[in-house]
Amino acid sequence: MARVRPGEAANPAPPTVQRIRVRFAKRGRLRFLSHRDIARSFERAVRRAGVPVAHSHGFSPHPRISWLGAAPTGAASEAEYLEIGLTRELDPAGLVAELDAALPAGLDVLAAVVAEPPPLADRINASRWRMELPGVAVAELTAAVDALLARDSVVVERMTPSGRREADVRAALASAAVTQGAGPTSVSAAEIVAGCAILTAVVRQTTPAVRPDDVLGALDVVAGLRPPVPAKVTRMAQGLLDDRGRLAEPFDSDRVTARV
Known part of the structure; x- marks a missing residue:
């Protein structure tokens, strides 16, 4: 195994070149999903749709998907938000269609925009x-x-x-x-x-x-x-x-x- 030089990541990954913010809905029976279940569903959908999602560095890389204020389990929502880091630029319209098609009915992607300052949490x-x-x-x-x-x-x-x-x-x-x-x-x-x-x-x-x-x-x-x-x-x-x-x-x- 090659030695890791000081200051270098143990398992370097392609850099994040674009961030896209996504609004989605949680409807019907899927309102009873926990936040972790929803996160897993999106991670599977990202892989299924072939989205070039960025990953963290290290020996256990995970997709760079950040979440904001998930609705409680049992509550439906028309306004849930997440942000996805990508290794190449995508048209938000294409991401909406591909991600929505890869998710189960009840987790519906409604909108997407390229992330711009200020951060989503400040909005x-x-x-x-x-x-x-x-x-x-x-x-x-x-x-x-x-x-x-x-x-x-x-x-x-x-x-x-x-x-x-x-x-x-x-x-x-x-x-x-x-x-x-x-x-x-x-x-x-x-x-x-x-x-x-x-x-x-x-x-x-x-x-x-x-x-x-x-x-x-x-x-x-x-x-x-x-x-x-x-x-x-x-x-x-x-x-x-x-x-x-x-x-x-x-x-x-x-x-x-x-x-x-």
């Missing part, structure tokens, strides 16, 4: 969530949301791998609105729940992160609201929050889109 500081609450009346949810917004602070506790953590939901909640959903909702083969209130909430990124289940936990704290069945949660957007409570799209206007 996102909040998420907009849609929470469908079968069996909860609009009036009941509206009263609970009003009670939450009237507070200066509402702290909830959550178990994490590192122990119990507290998060101030009210401090992270930028806005919340209640609307009426569709009529009777099928929960199981034997149960129909009448009515479905929908909560749309814009939540700032905080440490620790405030998740949709934390928002629902805060509604329980302030108003005793407990949906009879689990909420259906979807992340609709991520971006920079402006003074009017709107989220700016992280991608530039020249993004390439695919099927919706």
Whole structure:
């Protein structure tokens, strides 16, 4: 085995010449995939599509795919983001089509752009969530949301791998609105729940992160609201929050889109 000279990588790999940012959706039953399962799916899709992905150096090289703020397991999303390093330049439109075709239905590539400064992490500081609450009346949810917004602070506790953590939901909640959903909702083969209130909430990124289940936990704290069945949660957007409570799209206007 050749000796490694000082300052050289043990297993040099081709350099990264281009970075492409990708927006994708997590839909249907695939919302129950863990983040690691999603990462493995993308790694397999990159190999299957023949994408010239860059790899790290060393004896155990891994593809240079970086992730940003994955949605919780069980939550769907229309706005998940990753960045791929490439060893040669590609047209983002071609990458969208090839990667989308190599992924299972439910992991759908929506857009791609060539990465430009500032970093993707600096373009996102909040998420907009849609929470469908079968069996909860609009009036009941509206009263609970009003009670939450009237507070200066509402702290909830959550178990994490590192122990119990507290998060101030009210401090992270930028806005919340209640609307009426569709009529009777099928929960199981034997149960129909009448009515479905929908909560749309814009939540700032905080440490620790405030998740949709934390928002629902805060509604329980302030108003005793407990949906009879689990909420259906979807992340609709991520971006920079402006003074009017709107989220700016992280991608530039020249993004390439695919099927919706």
